[in-house]
Amino acid sequence: MVAASAALGGSALYLWRQASEESLRINAMIEQVQEMRGNLYRQVKEVFDAVFLDDDAAIVQYREYEQRIDAGFATLQKIAREPEQDAVAGLADAYREVKAEADGLLASDAELPSAARRKLFDTDLELGAFGAYELAFERIERLVNAQKAQSRSRLTILNRLAPLLLALPILLAIGLFIYSRLFLQRAIVRPLLAAQSATTMISRCDLAQHVPERGAAELVMLAQSVNHMAADLADSRAALLRAEKQSTLAALVPVVAHNIRNPLASIRATAQVLGDPALSAELRDGLHDIIATADRLDRWTHALLSYLNSLQPQRTACKLPELLDDVLQLLRARLIEKNISVERQGWSNAPGALLDTQLMDRLCMAC
Numbered sequence: 001m002v003a004a005s006a007a008l009g010g011s012a013l014y015l016w017r018q019a020s021e022e023s024l025r026i027n028a029m030i031e032q033v034q035e036m037r038g039n040l041y042r043q044v045k046e047v048f049d050a051v052f053l054d055d056d057a058a059i060v061q062y063r064e065y066e067q068r069i070d071a072g073f074a075t076l077q078k079i080a081r082e083p084e085q086d087a088v089a090g091l092a093d094a095y096r097e098v099k100a101e102a103d104g105l106l107a108s109d110a111e112l113p114s115a116a117r118r119k120l121f122d123t124d125l126e127l128g129a130f131g132a133y134e135l136a137f138e139r140i141e142r143l144v145n146a147q148k149a150q151s152r153s154r155l156t157i158l159n160r161l162a163p164l165l166l167a168l169p170i171l172l173a174i175g176l177f178i179y180s181r182l183f184l185q186r187a188i189v190r191p192l193l194a195a196q197s198a199t200t201m202i203s204r205c206d207l208a209q210h211v212p213e214r215g216a217a218e219l220v221m222l223a224q225s226v227n228h229m230a231a232d233l234a235d236s237r238a239a240l241l242r243a244e245k246q247s248t249l250a251a252l253v254p255v256v257a258h259n260i261r262n263p264l265a266s267i268r269a270t271a272q273v274l275g276d277p278a279l280s281a282e283l284r285d286g287l288h289d290i291i292a293t294a295d296r297l298d299r300w301t302h303a304l305l306s307y308l309n310s311l312q313p314q315r316t317a318c319k320l321p322e323l324l325d326d327v328l329q330l331l332r333a334r335l336i337e338k339n340i341s342v343e344r345q346g347w348s349n350a351p352g353a354l355l356d357t358q359l360m361d362r363l364c365m366a367c
Helices: 002-052 056-079 082-106 114-203 217-273 281-308 320-330 332-337 357-366
Strands: 316-319 352-355
Touching (some): 002 082, 002 114, 056 082, 082 114, 217 281, 217 332, 316 320, 320 352
């Protein structure tokens, strides 16, 4: 649009300049032709003065006008163009005839009768050669006036078109401004606002936000990067939640298993103690089912602990007597069942140790 405005303005200026130069050239030709005609009239008058009034200074004036007319023809040859050069050549031929007649009259014998000289002046010079010059002058004048009318018509058209030619670049500039504003809104501003809104929502942990991939190429790349970042953050958050759940479960299951296995051990021990052969078969079967179910639950909790807890020990500082007291308390029913007693010797002086209490607890329970 800028190039079109510049081209249009340049074309208008060029046409205006061409029309103005053409008008000036035509006016110069008209002035030159009219000046030459006036000099020719003066030259003919000097011929009359020299021939009929015996004015010696008239010859000098005659030659001066001759030089002016010759200079005028040289000027016309320079500024005339193709359609006008033929008319200028015809005018020059007519002038040479006038000059030949005038020179012949000036060179005529002084003893020639006045009537004969008057005839030469009136008939041969004024009516003959000078009349031919007038015809050539009228021809070139018509041609130049026609071209002047055409130039004036072009200038009139340009004058009428000038306001439009001046207003058109302004209208194009306004259109360019509106288009650029709309383009910037669509290609830059709106995508940036969408990216800003999406990043704000993403910062509030709304990772489902999606930035529209539109606008300039750089903004499309930015939107793609933000969308990839949001997707990666969503995956990382999901993985973190899974890890937290597993960590919580890994910490909770041993406690739950421990609280389940202790009652199970007591229930199993009680069922074994109650397993008297004197009882009815139905009761013995029930006690046997209780023991089997307790063993099955014990194996299940042991397998769950083995799955959730790695075999890599998590050592902490602990006191061995306290650890063993806890284990003996859990095994009390089994010890009673098997009639086993435990004697504590030197427990007050037992050193501390770095142990994984959960693994030690499970180890002692499995023994």
